[in-house]
Amino acid sequence: MSPPILQRHTMVDDAQGIFTGTLFVSLALILLGQAGLLTGGTAGAAFLLHYATGVSFGKLFFLLNLPFYWFSWKYMGREFTIKTFLAIALLSALTEWTPQVFKVAAMHPAYAAVLGGLLLGSGCLFLARHRASLGGATIVTLYLQQYKGFRAGQVQLVIDCTVVVLALFVIPAERVAYSVLAAVLMGVFLWINHKPGRYAVT
Structure with missing residues (x-):
């Protein structure tokens, strides 16, 4: 039997996938x-700066990612960079707007940690x-894995641990x-569900 013919995602596929993923992440945040x-x-x-300064998370998240777009364009390619910019812009807008219509x-x-971690994992998947991607740290981890041989999970762990240590001075x-x-649940979810070769569609 001949192997299945691989089909790339259409623009509509990408649009709904990026919107849904970003919506899940915005709810988690x-x-x-x-x-x-x-x-x-x-x-x-962005959360640390938000808690320390009172400036909204959405504004800070968008600004913190600005330095990484050139890096992404050069090393990760145009398609990845454009999609990432759109996801970040949408997430920044959703986190600014959604609290006006959705409050707990x-x-x-x-409970927030469990639900938030699983929503983050689902959205990132x-x-x-x-x-x-959702920018900054992810772009760096993917670059280091692709070009320098570092494992993305290990680099991400170092970045996350740094954020956690700094958080002890703020919250x-x-x-x-x-x-x-929440971070552990997100990581376990992605570890179980995000395995190369599991899905044929690219």
């Missing part, structure tokens, strides 16, 4: 933010399947612990 938690990577840095009156931080240790739980 809103839940984490309302519970006073954070996550790793560039989003975690009371939520235990453990959607984006990865459509060759997009209570209990909240940092719940944030670590």
